[in-house]
Amino acid sequence: MIENILLISGLAFYALAAVVGARPALSRGAAAGGIVAHVALLAHWGAQRLYVPGTNLYEAFVLLTTVLMGLCLLVDVARRMPILTRITAPVALTFLIVATVAGPRSTPHPTLDPRAFPAGVHVMLTLGSYALFMVAFVAGGLYIAAQRSLKGHEIASNLPPLETALKLNRAAVAIGFLLLTAGIVTGYLYARARMPGPEWRLDAKVLLATATWTAYGIVLLMAVVPRLRGRREVVASMASIVLVMLTLLATLGWSGFHRFV
């Protein structure tokens, strides 16, 4: 009962944040309401099940969208970028609706022991990195839109300055990359200790996560090459989100031991 109340109130708040996007204060308030509801939901799950709630699609998407909305709201308030909350709220809402419709909610992962210390940390780190890559994607979109407007000799006053969007994109990629690196290391430590045989190395999610790590590593390198800085670097960071999405999708079917139930 409490789960449904918290989930639905969070969804309603995000929907409100998306609808009233043109009124920043109201939109921020609604987003904050949704975050509080879903943090309470995650805490409730954590207390009830004694593991980090992120081992099925439903939990993972609640965790992912809460981190995503939290990050965007934080940046919005700190840098006065209401468009960030306005854009992210519908994205979070879509993810949550998909998770609500698609996934069973309470069965822990069959192969991964979610109570083991590195497994919980691994889940937190990787989902945190995905949320940051999504922030980078949104910031990249804002950069491209602002640049298009300037190149078209227009002034788009609802978009952030190019420099702000680029800094946010870079910061999100850099921190996301660090978290993903730490997530991969903790996953490796867990797998080496718990998994029999080397087969886990060829798991679809492991391979896709490695490809994601490589792609964002390249994006970071592009930021220091003069001719690749700016637009090209941003486009590369936005394109890399495809790998993040594929990595998430892998947990639905392709992966063996990473599969969500």
Place this chain on the structure above:
Amino acid sequence: MNIAVVGISHHRAPIEVRERFAKPDPATLIAQTGAREGVVLSTCNRVEAYLVGDALDLAIFGDTAYVKRDREAVEHLFRVAAGLDAMVVGETEVLGQVKSAYQTALDAGRTGRVLNPLFQRAIFVAKRVHTETRINEGGASVPSVAARLAERIFEDLARRRLLVLGAGETGLLTVRAFRHRGLKQIRILNRTIEKAVEAARRFSAESGALDEVDARLPEADIVVTCLDLDQPILDARRVVAALDRRAGDPMLIIDLGVPRNVSGAADESDNVYLFDIDDLETLVSRTMNQREGELGRALEIVSTEVETYINSNPSGEVDRLMKALRTRFNSLQDSELDSLFSKIEGLTDLQKAQLRSALSELWTHASSDTPPENSRAAVERLIRTTLP
């Protein structure tokens, strides 16, 4: 309310007249009018005195002055504060000037129960207009559009470097707009070094000769060119070379020259944003059209706020009560006097009228501690001479 505004502005008074009153002494001006409260607002385009008093002398600005009272005066102040009466509709500078004029009067003790709430409300209304409409968006002149473009690229102009090629007046006006937005690091290059030095002195900038351009270009985040040349001074090759030396950081180029000083091909680089004079003028005209479009909404807000203010302000309420009381007194007085006069024989119409008028004047001054001696004496004399 007893509020009046008297002033001269760009609408009616020529600059020669405005110049005469450009730097008024508020204390002297208000003393001349005999006002109890007064605020003097002085901007580039107007000098106005907002006054409160019973018998104001409003002939302080001569024949071209306008005078508005009560509701009209309130509406005028709201419109002025919101920038709706400005030469460039929607400009926000005037709000700062209204705040400053009010603060000066407040500090000098020249405001009271009428002007304090009025000016505080005017500031609120101006902010409401700026927030709820797009009347102040965009740049209303070429220099301000140039500075706004820079703000769409860079976060903090204070940390950016501006390179100006040419020391002409148009370029220097643009420098002023950037300076106004906090940009500090400025370098001016010119063919005649003396002119560059002189211009640089005006803006605490650095100066140099035009042949330093290749050395200085990579340092610049913003470049303003306003040279009289037959051929562009900055071509794509030169700009790309500078961009490489600044590690791909973006560069905004504002080309104010006619013929153009910068080759259009320079814009093809991802991180170069080139705007020529036509681009800037298009943006200015778009802004002005947008502001005109927003004017209706802004005036609607002002009109609603005037209504709310008139109906709710404390001094207005007292005035209305006093007026109602006076009407009631007059009507009671008339009926009592009619009844009295019918019982007294021999009173002429003139005597009746004098008695009515003297009593009426006494009521009018009932709120003051000392009714005018003339009225009191007239009533007593009339009673002594007319009543049996």
